[in-house]
Amino acid sequence: MSQLSFEKVAMTFAGRKVLGGISGVLEPGKVTVVLGPNGAGKSTLLGILAGLRRPDTGRVLLGEQGVLDLKPRVRAQRIAFLPQTPEVAWAVEARILVGLGRTPFIGARGLSADDAAHIEAALKSADALDLADRDVSTLSGGERARVLIARALAGQPEWLLADEPLTGLDPGHQLDALALFQTLARTQGCGVVLTLHDLNLAARFADRVLVLSQGNALADGLPNEALTPDVIAAAYGVRARIKKTSSGLHVEIVERFRPGDL
Amino acid sequence: MIHRRLILFGLCAAVLGLSAVSLMAGKVWVPLSVWLQPHNPLAAILFDLRLPRTLLAVAIGAALGMSGAAMQGYTRNPLADPGALGVASMAAFGAVLTLYFGAGAQQPWVIALAAMIGALSAVGLLIALAGDGSSLVAFVLSGVILQTLAAAGVALALSLAPNPWAKDEIITWLMGALTDRSMGDLALAGPLILAGMILLLTLAPALDALTLGEIGAKSLGINLGQTRLILALGVALTAGASVAVTGVIGFVGLIVPHLLRPLVGARPGGLLIPSALGGAVLVVAADITVRLTPGAAEVKLGVAMALLGGPFFLALLLSMRRRLG
Numbered sequence: 001m002s003q004l005s006f007e008k009v010a011m012t013f014a015g016r017k018v019l020g021g022i023s024g025v026l027e028p029g030k031v032t033v034v035l036g037p038n039g040a041g042k043s044t045l046l047g048i049l050a051g052l053r054r055p056d057t058g059r060v061l062l063g064e065q066g067v068l069d070l071k072p073r074v075r076a077q078r079i080a081f082l083p084q085t086p087e088v089a090w091a092v093e094a095r096i097l098v099g100l101g102r103t104p105f106i107g108a109r110g111l112s113a114d115d116a117a118h119i120e121a122a123l124k125s126a127d128a129l130d131l132a133d134r135d136v137s138t139l140s141g142g143e144r145a146r147v148l149i150a151r152a153l154a155g156q157p158e159w160l161l162a163d164e165p166l167t168g169l170d171p172g173h174q175l176d177a178l179a180l181f182q183t184l185a186r187t188q189g190c191g192v193v194l195t196l197h198d199l200n201l202a203a204r205f206a207d208r209v210l211v212l213s214q215g216n217a218l219a220d221g222l223p224n225e226a227l228t229p230d231v232i233a234a235a236y237g238v239r240a241r242i243k244k245t246s247s248g249l250h251v252e253i254v255e256r257f258r259p260g261d262l
Numbered sequence: 263m264i265h266r267r268l269i270l271f272g273l274c275a276a277v278l279g280l281s282a283v284s285l286m287a288g289k290v291w292v293p294l295s296v297w298l299q300p301h302n303p304l305a306a307i308l309f310d311l312r313l314p315r316t317l318l319a320v321a322i323g324a325a326l327g328m329s330g331a332a333m334q335g336y337t338r339n340p341l342a343d344p345g346a347l348g349v350a351s352m353a354a355f356g357a358v359l360t361l362y363f364g365a366g367a368q369q370p371w372v373i374a375l376a377a378m379i380g381a382l383s384a385v386g387l388l389i390a391l392a393g394d395g396s397s398l399v400a401f402v403l404s405g406v407i408l409q410t411l412a413a414a415g416v417a418l419a420l421s422l423a424p425n426p427w428a429k430d431e432i433i434t435w436l437m438g439a440l441t442d443r444s445m446g447d448l449a450l451a452g453p454l455i456l457a458g459m460i461l462l463l464t465l466a467p468a469l470d471a472l473t474l475g476e477i478g479a480k481s482l483g484i485n486l487g488q489t490r491l492i493l494a495l496g497v498a499l500t501a502g503a504s505v506a507v508t509g510v511i512g513f514v515g516l517i518v519p520h521l522l523r524p525l526v527g528a529r530p531g532g533l534l535i536p537s538a539l540g541g542a543v544l545v546v547a548a549d550i551t552v553r554l555t556p557g558a559a560e561v562k563l564g565v566a567m568a569l570l571g572g573p574f575f576l577a578l579l580l581s582m583r584r585r586l587g
Contacts, residue, residue, distance in 0.1 A: 050481060052480050072480075083475070083481070087338075087474060088473060088474065089475065090529065091528050092473065092529050101482070103467055103471045104483040
C-alpha cells in the first residue's frame with residue numbers, strides 16, 4: 001500500500017483561485033476527512049488526488065509515481081473515486097452497476113468468475129445484497145448511495161476517494177457507511193479520503209482531518225487538534241462549542257457570526 | 263442471461279426468416295426452388311435483384327441499428343440517433359453535390375465515394391470543433407452545427423439546381439431506397455459497415471462505464487478522447503456507408519435500441535449486437551412491405567420509415583404520459 005501525497009497543488013478556475021498551493025501526505029490504512037465550507041476546494045482537491053484533474057501547478061504522487069503518469073487503467077485499478085452527484089444514466093440492475101467497478105480489470109472476454117465474486121463481496125460489504133436484482137431507477141436515494149459505494153468497492157482499490165458519500169443517507173445508514181469505510185481502512189489497509197459536511201461524524205470517524213478554506217489548509221491533524229472553535233469560526237463563520245463525550249468530540253454549532261463580529 | 267440468449271436467438275431467426283421472404287416477395291413471386299435452377303428465367307431476378315437488395319437491407323439495418331445504440335449509449339440520451347453527430351447529413355450533402363454537378367448520374371460509385379468523403383470529413387470537423395478535452399455537450403453541439411450546415415447545403419443545392427432533372431435526382435436520392443441496388447453496392451458498403459461495426463463493438467466497455475457519467479467513466483480508466491474518436495469513426499463508417507448506397511433512411515437507429523432496451527436490458531454495451539440484429543429485422547421487413555404495397559410506383563423506403571417513425575413517437579409519448587400520470 002502506497003502513500004498518496006500532494007505537493008504544492010494549485011488550481012485556478014475561471015479567474016478564481018480554487019486551491020492555493022497546498023501539500024500533504026495521506027497514509028494508507030487511515031480515514032482522512034476533508035472539511036470546509038462550500039467552495040473551499042474540497043471536490044477539486046479530491047478530483048486532483050484521484051488523477052482526474054490536472055492541477056495548474058504541483059503534483060500528486062501515489063507512492064513514488066506521479067498519479068497522472070500512471071496508465072488510466074492502472075490508476076483506476078488502484079484508486080476508486082465516488083463523485084459528489086453520481087450520475088446513473090440507464091435503468092440497469094444494481095448488480096450490473098456494481099459490476100462497472102470491475103471495468104479496469106476486465107479483458108476481452110467480459111466479466112470472469114473472479115469478477116463476479118468481487119461484485120458479490122462488494123454488494124455484501126455495502127449492505128446492498130438485497131438490492132442486487134433491483135433496477136437502480138427504482139431505488140431510494142439512500143439505497144442508490146449504498147449500491148454506488150459497492151461499485152467503488154468492487155475494484156478492491158488501494159485508495160477510495162469519496163466526495164460527500166453520505167448525501168441522501170439516513171442517520172443509520174450514515175453510521176453504517178462510515179463504519180464500512182473505517183473497517184476498510186483498518187482491516188484491508190485501504191486509504192480512505194472523504195469530504196463531509198457533518199463535523200460531528202468527521203470528529204468521530206476520522207483518523208485525520210484536513211480543513212480547507214478558500215483553497216488553503218486551515219488545519220490538518222487529529223480531529224481534536226484540527227477541530228477547534230477558532231478553526232471552525234475561521235472556516236465556516238460560525239461560533240462552535242466543543243465538548244469531549246464518550247463517543248468522541250461533540251461539536252455544537254451555536255450561531256452564525258454577523259458581519260463585523262470577526 | 264437465458265432470457266437474453268433467447269431474444270438474441272429469436273432476432274437471428276427473424277433475420278434469416280425475413281431474408282428468405284425478402285428473396286421471394288415482390289411484384290413477381292420467386293419460389294426458393296429457383297436457387298437450384300440456374301437456367302430458370304426467374305433466377306436473374308433472384309440473383310441480380312433480390313439477393314443484393316436483401317443483403318444490403320440486412321447490412322444497412324445492422325449498421326443503423328448498432329450505430330444508433332452506440333450513439334444513445336455515448337450521449338446517454340435515448341433520443342440520440344446516428345444522425346445526431348451530423349455524419350449522416352454530411353454524407354448526404356457530399357452525395358447531393360455530385361448529383362448537383364451531374365457527376366453522380368453517370369457513375370453510382372461516385373455518389374457513394376462523395377458520401378463517404380462527406381462522412382469522414384464530418385468526423386474530422388467534429389474532432390476539430392469539439393476539441394480533445396471538451397465535454398459531451400460541446401461534442402453534441404458540434405454535431406448539431408454540422409447537421410444544420412449540411413442541411414443548409416442540401417437546400418442550397420436544391421434551390422440552385424441547374425436543371426429540373428438534377429433537382430429531381432436529388433429529391434429521389436434523399437428519400438432513400440433499396441431499389442435496383444447491385445452486388446457492386448454491397449461490395450462497396452459491406453466492408454466499410456463491417457469495419458465500423460467492429461470499431462463500435464470495441465467501445466462496449468467504455469459505453470457501459472459511461473452509464474456513470476463522464477467523470478465516473480474517467481475514474482474507471484476510460485480514455486474519453488479515444489472513445490469519442492472511435493465512436494465518430496465507427497458511426498461515419500456504418501451510417502456513412504449506409505447513406506452512401508441507399509440515401510437517407512432515418513428512424514432505424516432511433517427506434518431499434520429503444521424497443522430492445524426493455525427486452526435485453528439497458529446496459530449500453532450489451533445493446534449493440536441486439537440492436538444490429540433488430541435493425542436488420544426492421545429494414546428487411548420494411549423493404550418487403552414497401553415492395554408488396556400495391557400501386558404503380560414503389561413507396562421509397564426512407565419515406566416508409568419516416569411514416570413509421572411518427573406514430574412510433576406518438577405511442578412513446580402516450581406511454582410516457584401514462585407512466586408519469
